[in-house]
Amino acid sequence: MKETAGQQGGLQAPLAVKNGIAPSRVWLPEGDWHSVGEFLLQRFEHVAPEALQKRLAQGDIVDAQGKPVHFHTPYRPQQWLWYYRYVENEVPVPFAMPILYADDTLIAVDKPHFLASIPGGQYLQHTALTRVRQLFDDATITPLHRLDRETAGVLLFCRQPALRGAYQSLFQSQLVDKVYEAIAPVSRVVQFPLQYRSRIVAPKGQFLMKEVAGEPNSDTFISLLRTWQDPDHGVLGWYKLQPSTGRKHQLRVHLHALGTPIIHDSYYPPGQPPLAADDFSHPLQLLARSIAFIDPISHEYRVFTSQQQLACLPTVKS
Numbered sequence: 001m002k003e004t005a006g007q008q009g010g011l012q013a014p015l016a017v018k019n020g021i022a023p024s025r026v027w028l029p030e031g032d033w034h035s036v037g038e039f040l041l042q043r044f045e046h047v048a049p050e051a052l053q054k055r056l057a058q059g060d061i062v063d064a065q066g067k068p069v070h071f072h073t074p075y076r077p078q079q080w081l082w083y084y085r086y087v088e089n090e091v092p093v094p095f096a097m098p099i100l101y102a103d104d105t106l107i108a109v110d111k112p113h114f115l116a117s118i119p120g121g122q123y124l125q126h127t128a129l130t131r132v133r134q135l136f137d138d139a140t141i142t143p144l145h146r147l148d149r150e151t152a153g154v155l156l157f158c159r160q161p162a163l164r165g166a167y168q169s170l171f172q173s174q175l176v177d178k179v180y181e182a183i184a185p186v187s188r189v190v191q192f193p194l195q196y197r198s199r200i201v202a203p204k205g206q207f208l209m210k211e212v213a214g215e216p217n218s219d220t221f222i223s224l225l226r227t228w229q230d231p232d233h234g235v236l237g238w239y240k241l242q243p244s245t246g247r248k249h250q251l252r253v254h255l256h257a258l259g260t261p262i263i264h265d266s267y268y269p270p271g272q273p274p275l276a277a278d279d280f281s282h283p284l285q286l287l288a289r290s291i292a293f294i295d296p297i298s299h300e301y302r303v304f305t306s307q308q309q310l311a312c313l314p315t316v317k318s
Contacts, residue, residue: 011080013025013082014062014063014064014065014066014082015062015066015082015083015084016139017133017139018084019125019130019134020125020129020130020131020132020133020134020139021084021085021119021124021125021130022119022139023082023083023084024082024083024084024085025080025081025082025083026040026043026080026081026083027079027080028075028076028077028078028079028080028081029077029078030077030078031075031077033075034074034075035071035072035073035074035075036056036061036069036070036071036072036073036074036075036081037052037053037056037070037071037072037073038075039075040052040056040061051088053071055083055086056069056070056071057070057071060083060084061081061082061083062081062082062083063079063080063081063082064079064080064082066082069081085119085124086124087122087123087124087125090122090123090124090125090126091122091126091277091278092126093112093114093115093126093280094280095112095113095114095115095280096112097109097110097111097112097115097128097131098110098307099135100154100304100305100306100307101304102136103159104159104160105158105159105160105163105297105298106156106157106158106159106167106295106302107132107136107141107156107157107158107159108154108155108156108157108291108304109128109132109154109155109157110152110153110154110155110306110307110308111128111147111151111152111153111154111155111288112152112308113150113151113152113280113283113284114149114150114280114283115127115128115131115149116128116149117129117143117146117147117148117149117155118143118146122277123149128143128155129141129142129143129157132157136159138159140159140160140161141157141158141159142157142158142161142164143155143156143157143158144156144157144158144164144167144168144171145168145171145246147288148249148284148286150265150266150283150284150286151284151286151287151288152283152286152287152288152306152308153180153287153288153289153306153308154288154289154290154291154304154305154306155288156291156304163297166296166297167296169296170293170296171246174244174245175293175294176291176292176293177242177290177291177292177293178242178243178246178288178290178291179240179241179242179288179289179290179291180240180241180242180243180251180286180287180288180289181225181238181239181240181241181286181287181289181310182238182239182241182251182255182262182285182286182287182310183236183237183238183239183262183263183285183310183312183313184236184237184239184255184260184261184262184263184285185233185234185235185236185237185259185260185261185263186224186227186234186235186236186237186260187258187259187260189259190258190259190260192222192223192224192239193221193222193223193224194221194222195219195220195221195222196219196220196221196222196254196257196258197216197218197219197220198211198216198218198253198254198257199211199212199213199214199215199216199217199218200212200217200218200247200248200249200250200253202248207267208249208267208268208270209247209248209249209250209253210253211253211257217245217247218243218245218247218250218253218254219243219244219245220241220242220243220244220245220250220251220254221241221242221243221244222239222240222241222242222254222255222258223239223240223242224237224238224239224240225237225238225239225240226238228314230312233263236263236312237260238310238313239255239260241254241255249267249268251286252265252267252268252286253268255268256268256269262284262285262286263284263285263312264282264283264284264285264312265284265286266284283311285310285311285312286310287306287308287309287310288306289305289306290303290304290305290306291303291304292304
């Protein structure tokens with residue numbers, strides 16, 4: 001199922017955003033299906049047939065004119081069908097998301113660990129985008145970038161769709177200064193600070209990223225702020241990470257490659273058992289501390305800073 005923001009590529013959705021959730025759509029390709037129901041059962045084979053048939057019977061799936069289609073509606077290709085996604089037994093994320101800043105253009109939030117940035121997969125209601133849209137009662141709010149569900153910190157949204165491109169171009173042109181913090185073991189052989197560059201790719205059909213030989217496409221400046229002895233992990237370090245590129249899982253991959261994987265990282269190294277969706281006991285020790293840039297609209301220098309602290313960072317005694 002493909003998530004949309006109500007309008008994509010100039011295509012206006014016949015369904016409004018509801019409770020902060022934008023309607024999704026599915027394309028009907030050329031094929032030999034006799035009915036809409038027959039196609040949808042094959043297209044969404046992971047969905048229980050009874051659930052899909054119930055939604056069709058209730059008129060929950062509509063065509064581009066907003067007219068409900070049903071199981072035996074004749075199949076007509078080359079058109080979109082629209083619907084609201086539904087996630088059964090979605091796990092609530094019991095952490096607050098403070099608003100750091102808001103005006104008529106930008107919103108900056110302090111996203112907690114375990115909260116997805118946008119709807120997708122098993123997360124729909126409990127996402128940063130949905131929360132912001134509900135809080136400001138504004139369905140036009142869109143994200144300017146993303147943070148992994150496991151990563152906490154500063155996340156930006158745009159309140160004016162016409163201006164979104166100007167802000168996103170800052171990220172694409174690497175004109176945004178991003179500072180992260182992480183807790184990870186201290187290597188006996190790696191000396192900090194250092195500039196780490198590598199080529200990160202997404203193997204086809206795999207979720208995890210991989211470093212390969214070739215021209216670097218990822219770049220992170222890494223410095224070590226403090227070290228201490230931890231009873232469970234040995235010598236730990238508090239790292240400052242300044243990425244100039246934004247590859248998926250870049251900071252996780254880079255620290256893992258240096259032999260210092262981030263504490264509570266359930267992806268790197270690969271092969272670890274997955275965490276339960278309702279297990280909030282071991283937050284990834286990675287925080288998007290700050291974002292700074294020259295605003296392309298107001299031309300002001302903006303800095304947004306997280307107020308959170310990483311759980312594994314020991315308190316400094318006075």
